[in-house]
Amino acid sequence: MSLLATHDLTAGYGDFQALFGVDIALDEGETIAIIGANGAGKTTLMRSIAGVLRNAPQMVTFEGRQVGALPADEIVGLGIAMVPEGRKLFPSLSVEENLLIGAHGRSGNGYWSLQRIYDLFPILKEKRRVPGTSLSGGQQQMVAIGRALISNPRVLLCDEISLGLAPVVIRDIYAALPQIQEAGAAVIVVEQDIGQAMKVADRVHCMMEGRVTLSGAPSDLSRDAIHNAYFGAAA
Amino acid sequence: MIWIDTIAQGILLGGLYALFAAGLSLVFGIMRLVNLAHGDLIVLGAYLILLVVSILGINPFLAAAIAMPVMFGFGWVLQRLVLNRVLGEDILPPLLVTFGLSIVLQNALLEGFTADSQRVRAGPLETASVDLGAVTLGVMPMLTFASAIVVIVALNQIFYRTALGRAFRATSDDPVTASLMGIKPASVFAVATGIAMIVVTIAALYLGMRSNFDPTIGPARLIYAFEAVIIGGLGSLWGTLVGGIIIGVAQTVGAAINPEWQILAGHVAFLVVLLIKPRGLFPRAYD
Ligand SMILES: Nc1ncnc2c1ncn2[C@@H]1O[C@H](COP(=O)(O)OP(=O)(O)OP(=O)(O)O)[C@@H](O)[C@H]1O
Ligand SMILES: [Mg+2]
Numbered sequence: 235m236s237l238l239a240t241h242d243l244t245a246g247y248g249d250f251q252a253l254f255g256v257d258i259a260l261d262e263g264e265t266i267a268i269i270g271a272n273g274a275g276k277t278t279l280m281r282s283i284a285g286v287l288r289n290a291p292q293m294v295t296f297e298g299r300q301v302g303a304l305p306a307d308e309i310v311g312l313g314i315a316m317v318p319e320g321r322k323l324f325p326s327l328s329v330e331e332n333l334l335i336g337a338h339g340r341s342g343n344g345y346w347s348l349q350r351i352y353d354l355f356p357i358l359k360e361k362r363r364v365p366g367t368s369l370s371g372g373q374q375q376m377v378a379i380g381r382a383l384i385s386n387p388r389v390l391l392c393d394e395i396s397l398g399l400a401p402v403v404i405r406d407i408y409a410a411l412p413q414i415q416e417a418g419a420a421v422i423v424v425e426q427d428i429g430q431a432m433k434v435a436d437r438v439h440c441m442m443e444g445r446v447t448l449s450g451a452p453s454d455l456s457r458d459a460i461h462n463a464y465f466g467a468a469a
Numbered sequence: 470m471i472w473i474d475t476i477a478q479g480i481l482l483g484g485l486y487a488l489f490a491a492g493l494s495l496v497f498g499i500m501r502l503v504n505l506a507h508g509d510l511i512v513l514g515a516y517l518i519l520l521v522v523s524i525l526g527i528n529p530f531l532a533a534a535i536a537m538p539v540m541f542g543f544g545w546v547l548q549r550l551v552l553n554r555v556l557g558e559d560i561l562p563p564l565l566v567t568f569g570l571s572i573v574l575q576n577a578l579l580e581g582f583t584a585d586s587q588r589v590r591a592g593p594l595e596t597a598s599v600d601l602g603a604v605t606l607g608v609m610p611m612l613t614f615a616s617a618i619v620v621i622v623a624l625n626q627i628f629y630r631t632a633l634g635r636a637f638r639a640t641s642d643d644p645v646t647a648s649l650m651g652i653k654p655a656s657v658f659a660v661a662t663g664i665a666m667i668v669v670t671i672a673a674l675y676l677g678m679r680s681n682f683d684p685t686i687g688p689a690r691l692i693y694a695f696e697a698v699i700i701g702g703l704g705s706l707w708g709t710l711v712g713g714i715i716i717g718v719a720q721t722v723g724a725a726i727n728p729e730w731q732i733l734a735g736h737v738a739f740l741v742v743l744l745i746k747p748r749g750l751f752p753r754a755y756d
Contacts, residue, residue, distance in 0.1 A: 284649060285648075286645060286648070286649070305648065305653075306645075306648040306649050307648045307649075307650075307651050307652060307653045310649060310650065310651045311651055315649075316649050318646060318649065322643060322646040324638065324639045324642040324643060324646070324647075325642055326638040326639075326641070326642050327635060327638055327639060327642070331635050331638075334632075334635065335635050335636070335639050335647075335650050335652075336650055337651075338632065338635075338636060338650045338651045338652050340651060381650070385650075385651070
């Protein structure tokens with residue numbers, strides 16, 4: 235049985251349907267990547283799993299439990315943490331407070347602590363007293379990742395953590411991934427950068443217009459297949 | 470030196486206005502809710518203290534300490550059952566609901582306590598004063614001012630030094646992302662309103678001891694509170710104190726020139742500050 239799975243997941247915003255029957259599964263210790271063009275529904279999928287968008291209970295299962303209808307504040311308590319698209323640091327909190335709030339109301343029993351986050355991203359310790367939003371984009375992304383890790387999640391959802399960052403910064407951030415996996419988190423990364431996704435993921439799912447159009451291990455997916463899944467066969 | 474005396478009285482009066490305003494400022498800062506019933510809640514608190522004093526025969530300060538948890542609970546329930554349901558993108562529904570609450574409270578108090586004006590008796594404290602040479606200051610106004618400082622320091626400690634305060638600020642910044650951290654915005658808001666009601670009880674204590682009150686005076690107190698909050702810059706508690714002081718000084722100076730100018734002078738000072746600094750004296754850096 236998978237650690238986390240969606241089952242014929244549909245979701246949307248009001249009358250607008252953004253996901254049409256998405257099935258993905260994540261196993262213990264695994265890293266999967268979700269790729270797809272703008273508007274494909276990647277963020278909607280992440281928000282549905284994280285409980286920001288509520289669904290029918292059976293549409294999302296975690297450790298065998300139906301969690302699709304639970305609100306975000308309960309989902310994170312179960313062990314699913316999200317690094318949201320656009321980082322979303324709290325402007326009125328310092329860097330350190332932004333990190334600490336990730337463990338709100340939970341006693342941190344697990345690998346990740348404030349000190350471990352600082353060991354992972356030493357620059358954050360230097361900057362711990364300044365407002366989170368005064369950092370550079372890459373540093374803010376580190377805070378957003380640390381903030382999610384400090385809750386010691388079983389599943390970490392990363393929504394476009396490389397968006398808008400310079401290649402060398404992206405490399406630094408992805409360099410943290412092995413340690414995150416080692417500490418016991420299964421990871422879902424949403425990426426527009428296909429090369430990056432192929433490098434880090436055990437399996438890749440490509441989405442188009444609210445559906446998964448291609449799935450497989452990176453080595454099994456040809457460039458043409460990805461191109462078709464990404465842009466549609468006609469493109 | 471009559472002017473020094475006048476200004477000193479005005480500064481102390483500002484403490485009272487800051488107390489009226491602190492709860493309003495707290496709630497607005499956290500959930501962008503303008504509570505039009507804030508003044509009536511202060512009056513409700515004053516009646517509650519009066520009730521405890523007359524039933525138990527204890528002094529008003531003790532009575533206020535008893536009233537505090539009751540008011541906290543009232544605020545918590547009010548937020549959970551009513552206000553949380555109307556908070557959202559649109560700021561109009563909460564305005565309408567708190568306006569309605571104001572009317573409900575006034576009428577309920579009228580039913581329960583009649584329209585007669587009341588006072589919480591504080592004994593010799595009411596008239597005690599200290600002669601400081603140039604000025605003679607009433608003990609009650611000084612206590613009020615000191616209480617305002619204590620309230621602001623305490624609220625700032627909660628806000629900036631505790632996990633609860635961190636959750637307040639995060640929820641105020643972005644409730645959706647806050648929920649991703651395990652924070653329940655609805656309960657954070659309920660606790661915030663509960664704390665605001667404790668501050669309201671302190672304001673009610675001084676309102677009740679310093680002047681007569683009846684069920685209808687809430688809205689007038691609300692105006693001063695509003696002006697103090699807005700002059701101070703929305704969301705800054707020290708700014709609220711400064712705003713209260715400006716209005717207080719303007720009122721006492723106005724009254725010294727001509728007793729009929731007291732209220733008007735406060736409002737004029739409010740408008741002048743807004744003309745010069747439309748976002749208040751200590752606005753937040755972002756919004
Ligand atoms: N808050 C919203 N209200 C209405 N429609 C939305 C909302 N958010 C997203 N959508 C729509 O849902 C669809 C899927 O959007 P989503 O954000 O999930 O795409 P995405 O794959 O994450 O895109 P991107 O790569 O640009 O982040 C899009 O058509 C988008 O316009
Ligand atoms: Mg997206």
